[in-house]
Amino acid sequence: MLRLILTLLLSFPAILFAYSGEPDDNSKADTDGPHVFYRGNKISVKYVLRRDTGVIAKTLHFSDKKGVSLTCQVPETGDSFSFLLHDSSPNAEESTTYPTPGRLLALSDIEGDFLALKTMLIGAKVMDKHFNWTFGDGHLVLLGDYFDRGLHVTECLWLLYKLEAEAEIAGGKVHFLLGNHEILNLQGNSSYVRQKYLENAVLIGEEYKNWYSQNTELGRWLRSKNAVEKIGDYVFCHGGISPELARTQLGLAEINRISRQHLGKPDEQIVNEDARAIFDLKTGIFWYRGAAKNLASKDEITAVLQYAGAKRMVIGHTLQPDLTALYEGRVLCIDLYHEENMRQGVMKTLWLEEGYCYSLNSKGEKSSVFSISFPRKTE
Template identity: 35%
Template structure:
């Protein structure tokens, strides 16, 4: 296994490592690509040795300034900011994982060892679909690195006939809605230098912010439903569809917590028993009969969720529910779930695989 702290250039992008961080403050951070409403010209902002620098985005190229560490460079894409369907069929292979929480090094090691990406960090999963069931944001110190990596992987997967589904978790919704309780102190530097609250670094006028706001919160691939927290029985009584829920999530992701709670439907979707917070499957009171009713409602065989931390990929109710939050947030290891040819497989951190 390659050392998870010092990694080679990834995807033609170079990333800072934990060695670039001192006293919880970043010497190097970015880029934050912003396009003001009054202009069509995008500008990339960089924190270089704790000083703010900027570069123009020319022909979609986001190029790092000189003497600015090994920060991500990228090619922007309008295609991956388009709203995509929330239902897919005939997909031959799927990989799912969750709750990275800014642990870029662990993510790269896991995906490389499981051959989802190659040794240079490029997409290697062909026409397969990757599902990240939320919570890239908060806790960890490499959130921006993970976001730009997933952004690039989104492009590469589509070029190969595959797809990356970055689902919105409760921490994405918290950050974009201005709840910044779990943001790593490292990002105080960028917020101060750009004179923007952290949530506005990913505002609707930013490249990453626009990309995030195009994403779904719940998707169905073949006979499996994917989301961050879980689907409760309350969903059925509300007669919601996936399309309506995903649209409401996108429309109100920037709304304040107070305004979400004031609306009955939004209060359900964004909190409590809603799909990004629900943990009912792990309760002793939850029954297989209740689960079967939910599965029948969506015409699926199983549900894949993150949000509730485990030590490994965990199957419940004869694998009708599969938990894929394997505590990557701790920064030590993690697992992923592979679904191929009706086989469920645990992809371990060391590259080996075991049947679930």
């Protein structure tokens, strides 16, 4: 009987993944970090490192974040990169609206696939092979779901954190928008988290639910991020703006303000009516699939865009076989099968430049598939 109980306990993560629609998870504790925790006036930086004899935990201590340089390693790809901790306040907030940039790359639902992220960003010349920003005043828009399923979530987050600071210096911008999997992890919900991270949490002595709390660097960084942004004539968000959310008449900046106030709260603790509309598991901005599945009417999409003051909406969240323009080109769906595309040797995503929308692949090749729908403005 004892053996049966132990077997069931040890197999629980695999059962959990099967239940949540994930393949069996055989991952184990492995290289990870840094994870930056704030304890009063002290900073603890924790790593999991791979050694010949197995994996070990390592902790560094600092009294001040100023000038602290940390290194992130990715043994599977042979990569590493270093970065400085940001000087910004933990209460910093992003703007909601931005003017049209000359160039914009939008990428969604990487889900911890560091190789896919690296491949696309280098191919699009957003960064070089040393992980340095090379996109000048261009804008990089990330439509959420960089967590879960993959085995390099930490590395993806720190790379984007690093590029964000470098983009600002160069006059560019990294827009990291929250998706439903960011929301789940900020809530401490590990339903889709790989076993690697749960074992790493034991190794470093920090419960996984605390990895992205307000007492961590990545937790503070994520809490500064928006649910929705309007860039030029385009509105960007993870799931989409539903007709139900639009009917609340909440401004986009209000959606961001209210969502930030409730980040990390379990669903049952979100009682504010406006917040419930934003976080709703069916029609909320992080979860909505109606537009991507062509379930909304044309009139409803027209009303949504009028509400947002935009001509087009760009969304992720719902997988598509290719970059897809719906509703006469007014809704662009960019959540693709990145893992399968990588196996076939090429990634692709959305590129905006000089009034045109393109499909851009990781070889830097542009397709005019979208420019047919959206001709250059003549005025």
